[in-house]
Amino acid sequence: MKIKHIFSLLIVVAALQSCSESLLDKYPEKTDTQSVSEEAVKTKEDLQRLLISSYDVIANMYGGQIQNLSELLGDNIDAPANQNDYIQIYTRKTDIFNGTIGSVYQNAYITIYRANQLIFKKDEVADISETDKLQLEAEARFLRALSHHGILRLFAQPAGYTSDNSHLGIVLRMEFSQSAGQRSTVKECYEAILSDLDFAELNLPESNGVYATKWSAKALKARVYLDMNKYQLAADMASDVINNGPFSLIDTVNRFSAGANTEQIFATVSYNQNNVSDDRGGAFLNYRSDNNTNPTMRANAEFFSYATSDTLDKRGMNWYREIGAGTTTVFGVAKFDRSFMWIPILHLTEMKLTRAEALASLGSNVSTAQNDLNDIRDRAGLPSVTSTGVELLQTIRDERRKEMCFEGDRTTQIKRLGALGGASFSRNAPWNCPGMVIQFPGAENTVTGFVLNPTGGCE
C-alpha cells in the first residue's frame, strides 16, 4: 500500500464532487400526464386545455354543489337526510370544519386561479394571435366572474345590507399570485365582477360551442344587476339576451335535459359518447327520488303544498313524488331524475322572469312584463294573467319560486327582497341574520387578519 493508492482514492473522491452539480438536479418524472410547471404551458393548445380545465371545475361547482348550499339556507327544502354537513347548513350554524362547504369554495377559487394563470401565461406563448388571446382572456374572465359571484351570494350579506355596500364581501383574486388574500367590501366585489363581465361581453364571440359566449356574459350581468336591485340595468341586459340572442323557450316544463336545448344560455356538459361516461348531474343527484326512497334533499311539506296546490300546474304535477305515508311522508323531488343532465346555469326562463320582475318593479313597460310572465305560465299549463302593480309583482315572484325551485335561486331572492326593506324570512329566520351567511372554510383563516363570518345567530 503506497501513497499512490491514497492519491487514486482522493481522485475518486474529487471526481465524485466534480459531477456534483448534475447529481443534485432531480426532476419529477415527465410522463404523458405530468410535467413540471415551468415546462407545462408552451403552446396555444396548452392554453386551451388550461381553459377547459376551468370549465371542468365550474361544471363541478355549478353541478348542484353551490346551488344546494343556497337551497339549504332557503325555505323550499326539508331537513336533509344523513348528510351532516348539509344538516349543519340547514340549521344555519355553518362552521369552518364543514368539508362540503370547503370543497365548493375551493372549486370556485381553483377556477379563478386557473383563469388568472391563463391570463398571465397567454403572453408567454408564441403561436397565438391577438384575437385568440382576447377571446381566451374573455372566457377566463367570464369564469372568474361566475365563480366570484357564486361565492359572493352565499358568503357575504347581500347588496343593500349597508347603504353604501361597505360591509365585507369575499376575497377577490384578480391577479396571478399566491399572496395572502383578505376580504374586499361588497361594493368592490360587485365592481370587480362587473368589470370582468364588461370585458367578457366585449370580447366573447356570439357562438362558441358549449362554452361561454357574449350572451353568457350578458345573462350573468342581468343576474348580477337584479341581485343589486338595479332594475333598469337588469331589464336592459335581459332584454338584449331575449331579443337578440338565439334562444327560445322549450315546450316542456323541465329544462334539465340530457343534452343541449334551446333555452340554455350557458350550460355545463355531461358527456356520454365514445365509451366515455362523464355525468355532471353532480350534487343535483342528491334530489333523485326515482331510484332512492330516502333522498338526501327533498321538499318540505309547506313548499310541497304551495307548489302543487294548482292541479293545472304541470310543474307541480311532474316535479314531486310523495314517498311513504302518514307522519313519515317524504316529499321527493323529480326535477332532476335523470342521468347525464346538462346543467343550465344561465337560461332564458331566468331572463324572462328577471325582466318581468324588473319592469314590474319599475312600473314601466308592464305589458312586456306580463308577456314574459305569461310565456312561463302558459308553458306550465296555467292561464295568463292581466294583473298589474303589486299583484303582478307577487305573481312574478311566485312563478319564479315555483319555476326555479332547487336551482339555487330562492335564498338570493329572500335576501334581495329583504335588502329592499320588506319583511323577508327563510323558515322563520330573518334574511339578514348571521347564520344566513355561510362560514368560510378554516383554511381561509390561516393568515393573520382574515375576518371570519359569525357562527349561527338565527335562532
Next chain:
Amino acid sequence: MNTLLRFTILFLCLLRLPAFAQSVSGTILDETRQPMIGAAIRVAGTTIGTVTDINGKFALSNLAEGKTVLEISFVGYVKETRSVTISKVKPVELKITLQPNANSLNEVVVVGYGVQRKRDLISSIVKLDGKELTEVPTPSFENGLQGKASGLQVITGSGAAGSGSVVRIRGVASVSAGGDPLYVVDGIPITQDYFLNGNTGASNNNPLATINPNDIESVEILKDAAATGIYGSRGSNGVILITTKRGKRKGIHVDFSTRQGISKPTALPNMMNSAQYLQMYEEAWVNDGRLGTPSLPGNISLEDARNTNTDWVKEVIGTGYQQNYDLGISKGAEKYNVYGGLSRQNDQSYMKGNAYQRTAGRLNGDYKFAKWGKVSLSSSLSEGVNKRQGMGWNGGLGAAMSTALPIYPIYYDKDVFNDDGALIHKKGDYYLPSNDINRNPVAARELRDWETTERRSINSLALELNPIKNLYINATASLDYMHWEENQYQKPGFDQNNPTFGKAYRGSFDVANHNLNAVITYIKSFQEKHNFNFMVGSEYQNSDTRRFAGTKNEQTATGFLDVVDATAVANGSASFDSWNFLSQFGRIRYDYKKRFFTEIVGRRDGSSKFGKNNKYGFFPSASVGYNISDAAFLKDNKVISFLKVKSSIGVNGNSNIPSYAQYGIFFTKPLAYNGQTILFPDAGNPANPNIQWEKSRTIDAAMEFGLFGDRITGEVAYYNKRSSDVLLNVATQTNTGFTKAWANVGEITNSGVELSIKAKVIDKKFKWSIDFNIARNRNEVSSLGDYTEEAISGGTNDTRLVVGRPIGNNYLVRFSRVDEATGRPVYFDKDGNETLAWDPANRVSSGSIMPDAFGGLKNDFRFGQFDLSMFWVFTLGGDIYDSSSKRQLGTYDSDGWNHRTDQFDRWRKPGDMSKYPVLTTTPTTYGSGTPWINTDQWLQDGTYARLRNLSLGYNLPESVLRKTKLAKIRVAIAATNLLTLTKFSGLDPEIARDFENATDRNMSPNITYLTAPQQKTFTFSLDIGF
C-alpha cells in the same frame, strides 16, 4: 468442522494435567455463572500466563513460591486481580467470577464515522447492548428502546402485530418534516419513511419491522449536536446507530434461543349490549319529543333488534400467540471472523386474523488480507409478512367499538323476501346493515384476504486500509433495497355495490438506497501529551422509489393479483421518485493527556431535494470536555471516582421533505370535460424554489460521574435546541387556489434536563442493581411567521400549532358542565363565559401532547442461578385525547355507533348531577349543527406507570452443564405490560393512532381513535449456547 472441534477439545483436555506442586488452577465464570472460554490468566509483572478451556478451567504450574498476583481478564469484563500464596505443598484452587464492564469507561462507543472510548466521549451518546432490545418481546426493534435511555421517548403504536412506535429524542424539533431520528445501520442511513403507503387501513407501514432485533450487537443513541453534527442536514432529531453482530470471540460459538408466548389486550372496551343500547336509544328518542317506534340505525326493526345481542368485541379478539426462533453461529480467528444468523418470528396478535411473520438471515464477515488492510461484509436479507385486518376507523376491533351495533346479527337467521316475494337474503348470509361491510367485522374478515409483504436486504462492503502508521482509509459501498407489496382480495359479497364481483388490488413499491462513502483518519500525538485525530470524508447517497398500484375489478378475480395481470396494469398507475445527497465532512479532535478534550466538526450537504436557490447547507459543531477526576485534587477522593464535564454547541438540519417540493406540477387528463383534454396545476403542490433544510441550533452541557468506585454512575444533562426555518406543510388559504404548500417558517424551542443513574445497591452473593432514567422536555413554538393557528393542523385530529404553546396542543372548545335544569352541555366561550352553543370560534389551546417527564426504572436481582428483572416505564403529565369518545359518549346518530357504558351516568331529570348530558338523537341539543364535536371533555391526564417487563430466569448450573457439553442453558418466563397504573378511563394510556402524514405524526401522538390497546404477553424462553 466437527473434527476440528473435537480435536480442539481433546487438545485442551490434554492440557488439563493434574495440578503439580507450585501450581494454581481454577475455573473462571461469567456473571451468569457460566464457564468462560478463553479468559486470560496472567501472573502480574511476568509473561507467564494461559487461557481457560471450554469448561472455563485453567492451570498454571512451576510457579515461584510465595506471594503472587494473578490478573484475570476477558474482553468486555472487569479485570480481576487475585493475590495467592504459592507453595510446594498445596496446590491453589480458585473459582473466580468476572463481571461485565457495562459501566466500564473503556467500552468502545460507535460515533458517526468512527469509534471512541466511552471515557473520552464529550458528546451525548447512550450505548445500549443488543441484549436489552430482545429481553422484552416487541412488535419491532425500536420499541425495545423504550425507557432505556434518558431523553428517548418511545410511544408504542398499538397492539397490532408489527406496529411501529413514535420515537423522539429530546422532544419534537420538527413539524412537517419527519421528527423521528435518523436510523443508521452499520454506517448506512436506511430507508425509514412511515408514509410510503400513506395511511392505509388505519395503520401506517412500519419500515423498521423487518429489522431483526436478534442481529443487533449494540445501539447508540446520539443526542446532542456534538454527536449528530457529523450527520449534517439530517441529524436534527438525533441519530440511532445500529451495529450488527460480528464473529468477535475466538473459536466457534452457537447460540440458539426460542420464545413462545400468548397475548391478550391490555384492556377491553366496555361497549353496551343490545338491551342497554336500545334502552338508551329509546330514551334519546323520547327526550327529543319524537313519536312512534324509533327508527334504528341500519333500518333494522325494533323487534329484530331486541332479539339480537352480538358481542362484536368477543367476535374480533382472541388469544394471540407469539413464537420466536433464533440461531446465531460465529467464528473468530486471527485473520478472519464470520457471523451467521437465522431467525423466524411469528407474532399473531390478539386480533383475529392479524399476524406479523418475520424471517431474517444475516451474514457478516471480516477478512484481514494484509497487515495494512481489511475487508468487511455486512449483509442481511429479511422478509416481513403482515396479515392484516381492518382496525381503527377501518373496521375490525375499531368497528366492534363503533359501527358494529349489538343489535345487528352476524348472519341472517331466516330467509328474507322482498315485497314481490323474491328471496333477497338466505338464512346464513352475512347481515350487512346499510350494505356496509364495516358494520359487520366478521363478514369483513371472512370476505377479505389482505396482506403486505416486505422484503429487505441491507448490504455493505467496506475496505479499511492502514497504509502508513496512524493513517486509516475507510471506503464503504452499500445498498439498502426494499421491496414492499400489498395484496388485497375482496371476495364476492364484500363490495355490496357489486356483490357478485371479486376484486383484487395490488400496490407495491421498490426503494433502492445506495450509499458510497470514503473517510480518511489520521492520528498523531506529540510528546505523548497532545493527541490529535483528523478525519475528512465524503459521501454520496441516492434513493430511488418506484411505485405501482393496480386493481382488477371483475368476476374473474379469484385471489391475489399477479403483478403482470394485464387488466390491473392497464388500470394501474406507476410513479417514480428519486433524491440524492452529496456531502463532505470533517472532524478535528484534540486532547491533552486524555484529560482535556475538544472537537470541531463540519459537514456540507448538497441535496436534490432543496430548491435551486439553496442547494447546499453547512453544519458546524464544536465541543469541549474535561475529566476532572484525573486532576490532582480528586485523584484519591474516596467518594468521587470519576467526574467529567462536557459541553457542545452546533447546528443540525432536517431535510426530510418530499423529493420535489421545489417544483410545481401540472397534470394532463384526457377526456376530462366535454370529451376534451385538460391541463391543470396540482392544487397541493405550488412551486417553491427557495425550499431548504430546517436548522436547529443545540447547546448542551452535561456532567458524568462515578461514585464509590463507580458503584454508582450517572449523568445529568441540560440542552437547549432552537429550530428555525422549520419545514411546514401549511394549509394555504383556499382562495390562493392551492390547498397545501411547503415553506420554511417559524421557530421551535426544546429545552430539557435529563438524569440517568445506575447503581449496584447490593453487590454480594445476592445482587441488586438499579437503572433509572428520567427526562423533562419543555417545548414551545416561538414563531409561526404570518400564519395563524389554523395553518398547521394534525390532520383530522384537532391539534394545532399556537405561538407560545408546545407543538401539537389540542385546540378545543372547553366543556364546562352539564346543566342541571335542562341536561344540556354547557361550554365556555373564548373569554370563559358559559354558553350553550358549541362554536369553533371558542376553541382554545388546551392540553399538551408532551408529557412533563418520562423515563424508565429497572431493578435487577440475582441470586445464585436465578435472576429477576422488573422494568417499569412511566410518563408524568401530558394529556391523552380520546377522540372516539365524542361518538361513543355523544349523540345517538341515525348512522349509528355503539356507546360505552360510561354513558349510564347521564342526565335524566331536572336536578340530576351527571357526568354526561341528556341523551339525544340531534346535535342541536348539544348546541351544534353537527354531531361529532371535539371538546376538552375528552381530554384526560396521560400519566401512567407500566410494568413493561417482569421476568424470572434460571441458568442451569455448571455441574449440570458439564454433562451436556453445552456452555449455557437458560430458561425464563416473562410477562410484558402486566400492570398499568393510570387514571385514564379509555383503553390504554400508551397509544399512538394511525397518522395521515409526518405533520400529524409530530403533532398528534397523544390521540387515540378506536386504537387497539397494547398486547399483554406471557412468554417462556429458552436459550442454549455451545
